[in-house]
Amino acid sequence: MKSKCKRNLPLLTKLAVIAGGGAVGIATGFLGGGGGTLLVPLLTYGCKLPVKKAHATAVTIILPLSVISGAIYAASGFYPIKIGLLTASGVVAGGIAGALLMNKIPSRILSYVFYIIMIVAGLKAI
């Protein structure tokens, strides 16, 4: 399916999507994550992308954001290299496992658990 986000949107929607992109950038740069969770609804509602395509496009949009922000954090001396690389190896291994498990685990129950963990962790961090 061809999606023409750029050409066919009304001007106001287009501006809202661009502003939303700014919010995604702020979440990524300032808070170090969570941009993707904002970006997927922006792409499905704003750009009218199908969910699968929105997820795929979101990952690719976040990539340069996290590389640039990560480089700025590292240049400011905030990246602990050793534990950083250990964690990254875990993320890569887990990411592959998660992609393979995607359709084998009842993801609906898991998402409820995950959202509740997010709320509890957020309240604890405040």
Place this chain on the structure above:
Amino acid sequence: MILYIAAGAVSGIIAGMGMGGGTLLIPILTLFMDVPQKAAQAINLISFAPMAIIVTVINIKKKLLSKSALLLVAPSAVIAAAASALAAKYVPQTVLRSVFGVFLAVLGLSLLIKQFVSDFVVKYVSALSRMYV
């Protein structure tokens, strides 16, 4: 040592299933492993890159990328990300941690409500409307 790999793996699994693992890795590192907030954020940002590169290559082959959406959203997002990463440098760790906590709780709550509505309310309402039609 193994704890860091495990923390990464847990959030990697969630991320690989498309549920935003990054939002999980930061609180795991700060709340359970006493990593400072900014270090946790830097770890999350940098850990995301290798996986995102692999996923992007796969998705290009599957033709799942929307180039027009990419071109529309990326410029403002990149500028905002760079500016706010620079700004974060001057914000105290404790403040950043609290802001992140609020962001996480609000995000979790809104996702929970959204999921609940699409799972139960929509089904219930459509069942009700079928009864009356």
